[in-house]
Amino acid sequence: xxxxxxxxxxxxxxxxxxxxxxxxxxxxxxxxxxxxxxxxxxxxxxxxxxxxxxxxxxxxxxxxxxxxxxxxxxxxxxxxxxxxxxxxxxxxxxxxxxxxxxxxxxxxxxxxxxxxxxxxxxxxxxxxxxxxxxxxxxxxxxxxxxxxxxxxxxxxxxxxxxxxxxxxxxxxxxxxxxxxxxxxxxxxxxxxxxxxxxxxxxxxxxxxxxxxxxxxxxxxxxxxxxxxxxxxxxxxxxxxxxxxxxxxxxxxxxxxxxxxxxxxxxxxxxxxx
Amino acid sequence: xxxxxxxxxxxxxxxxxxxxxxxxxxxxxxxxxxxxxxxxxxxxxxxxxxxxxxxxxxxxxxxxxxxxxxxxxxxxxxxxxxxxxxxxxxxxxxxxxxxxxxxxxxxxxxxxxxxxxxxxxxxxxxxxxxxxxxxxxxxxxxxxxxxxxxxxxxxxxxxxxxxxxxxxxxxxxxxxxxxxxxxxxxxxxxxxxxxxxxxxxxxxxxxxxxxxxxxxxxxxxxxxxxxxxxxxxxxxxxxxxxxxxxxxxxxxxxxxxxxxxxxxxxxxxxxxxxxxxxxxxxxxxxxxxxxxxxxxxxxxxxxxxxxxxxxxxxxxxxxxxxxxxxxxxxxxxxxxxxxxxxxxxxxxxxxxxxxxxxxxxxxxxx
Numbered sequence: 001x002x003x004x005x006x007x008x009x010x011x012x013x014x015x016x017x018x019x020x021x022x023x024x025x026x027x028x029x030x031x032x033x034x035x036x037x038x039x040x041x042x043x044x045x046x047x048x049x050x051x052x053x054x055x056x057x058x059x060x061x062x063x064x065x066x067x068x069x070x071x072x073x074x075x076x077x078x079x080x081x082x083x084x085x086x087x088x089x090x091x092x093x094x095x096x097x098x099x100x101x102x103x104x105x106x107x108x109x110x111x112x113x114x115x116x117x118x119x120x121x122x123x124x125x126x127x128x129x130x131x132x133x134x135x136x137x138x139x140x141x142x143x144x145x146x147x148x149x150x151x152x153x154x155x156x157x158x159x160x161x162x163x164x165x166x167x168x169x170x171x172x173x174x175x176x177x178x179x180x181x182x183x184x185x186x187x188x189x190x191x192x193x194x195x196x197x198x199x200x201x202x203x204x205x206x207x208x209x210x211x212x213x214x215x216x217x218x219x220x221x222x223x224x225x226x227x228x229x230x231x232x233x234x235x236x237x238x239x240x241x242x243x244x245x246x247x248x249x250x251x252x253x254x255x256x257x258x259x260x261x262x263x264x265x266x267x268x269x270x271x272x273x
Numbered sequence: 274x275x276x277x278x279x280x281x282x283x284x285x286x287x288x289x290x291x292x293x294x295x296x297x298x299x300x301x302x303x304x305x306x307x308x309x310x311x312x313x314x315x316x317x318x319x320x321x322x323x324x325x326x327x328x329x330x331x332x333x334x335x336x337x338x339x340x341x342x343x344x345x346x347x348x349x350x351x352x353x354x355x356x357x358x359x360x361x362x363x364x365x366x367x368x369x370x371x372x373x374x375x376x377x378x379x380x381x382x383x384x385x386x387x388x389x390x391x392x393x394x395x396x397x398x399x400x401x402x403x404x405x406x407x408x409x410x411x412x413x414x415x416x417x418x419x420x421x422x423x424x425x426x427x428x429x430x431x432x433x434x435x436x437x438x439x440x441x442x443x444x445x446x447x448x449x450x451x452x453x454x455x456x457x458x459x460x461x462x463x464x465x466x467x468x469x470x471x472x473x474x475x476x477x478x479x480x481x482x483x484x485x486x487x488x489x490x491x492x493x494x495x496x497x498x499x500x501x502x503x504x505x506x507x508x509x510x511x512x513x514x515x516x517x518x519x520x521x522x523x524x525x526x527x528x529x530x531x532x533x534x535x536x537x538x539x540x541x542x543x544x545x546x547x548x549x550x551x552x553x554x555x556x557x558x559x560x561x562x563x564x565x566x567x568x569x570x571x572x573x574x575x576x577x578x579x580x581x582x583x584x585x586x587x588x589x590x591x592x593x594x595x596x597x598x599x600x601x602x603x604x605x606x607x608x609x610x611x612x613x614x615x616x617x618x619x620x621x622x623x624x625x626x627x628x629x630x631x632x633x634x635x636x637x638x639x
Contacts, residue, residue: 014529015529015530017526017527020526021526038503038504039563040504040562041502043558044502044555050600067589067592068589076529076543078529079546079551080554080594080596082531082547082551083520084516084524084531085498085517085552087516087517088495088513088516088520089502091516092499092513112516112519115519118523119523120524122521122532122536123522127533128406128410130409130410131409134409136474136477137477137480138411138481139413173413173418175418175422175439175441176418176422177476179422179425179441181441182441182442183440184440
């Protein structure tokens, strides 16, 4: 039972942060329920109240748990009660109760200020970065360059194998550009690799969560038939890669693209052909 | 490799024109298919546009699911969808002609513009700022990349469900892992088809062209909700939109708020559910609650279209849409004393498609 309550508590934190916004929401629901002149508002208030009560009972995570990835996605339930809608309604309903025009303006400014002080803007560098080159794809130029170089190299050497790995930004962006480059490690950890310790290590190296050891990494890249490796610029990686037969194809804007001519294409162990 | 920059020149202008026609006048026409003549809102054109966008999504859902199961080529899916859209457009024209919806349009538009309030203008400016931010600035992470990569893979290989969008490998077992959810709610195929129609890059469409349109769509629903909540008082509806905008923009106080979703990753099916479908369901039931004693089964057409769209957006969102509909339907059932059977039938029928989709998912995962 306490595990179920934990799921609920964590979900509330994930959706409302601290208690500040939850108090906003509850106040808005109470206002909606008591706003006599807005019948639709009461309908809205009742709906939000039922949902909030329902989401707090352990029965919901108990029966929806498996569908919500064992409760880790319980927060998604809150999608059906978007907080901004009821907060917006309560704000306008509250201002509507005030007769004096000047006081209405003051109330509106105070409510907006409270939303801003209590919240945190989504317009910030963590979410939105400015792209001065403005490619509409919004994918960094170096990813296009690496994709082009891989194709050119494959055509020049007659090597049909275009399997690459690299840190997360490389993996995420290259497949948005070019479906002709196969990735040795996708974003999700495929279930069928759960039992292969080599793959766990391989993925950890290629996704940058382990400090690369050139010899071991070459061994793994050979095992998984990956003949292109993109890495963020690093002298130790470069030395160990080159000592193991890798060539540098590209080096710019913090990225290095390596190629191994000796790795032959064949059936992989990924469960796919 | 050719880098896709902003399009310039005559050909690009024609493409932009057709793109604009596809996302603006076409939904306006299609909206008439699912709405009554008397919209019950001062924003009747906006309502038609919003409903039309849902029709656009819903009209692709069934062909897309068939395409996923039968492994159609993308070209084939595009042809089937294009033919369905032509048929729906002709039907819409017919309805428009019969009902004479466009007859007094200039007068209605004129009186609408004369009655515009400063709050509505302020709300419009803020929404346009938001649309500009999502157009001009960048956000990308692994979750987003998967959806775009799925569309890119379909576009570049002209296949559906043949290659894994994560790795590019040929798929052997498609019901394995997280990807099943993407195949059963294949919203990425909307991106792929639109990109095929207008020769666009999937990444460019998803990151730059689609988000501003979706922002207008999301806030259009907010304005409609405002007009419904405040008895068609346009000033209050405008003020309501301003507060909702502020609550959304300052909603990064926690990790998973709805405001963050609709601002940061709007091209994903789940964000369209959060930003559009969940509020649209609220709007539908609020309107139905107001007209609870004169409801007809035909009024539920809009609800059915929203729920079919939900099945298209995201599997989890679809399950939540079912919860939301069942709950709101139950409340309406209790409130509507004279039309309980209509409410019951209308709501129950709307749940058929999501229920079938959900059963398919559980069957595949057995």
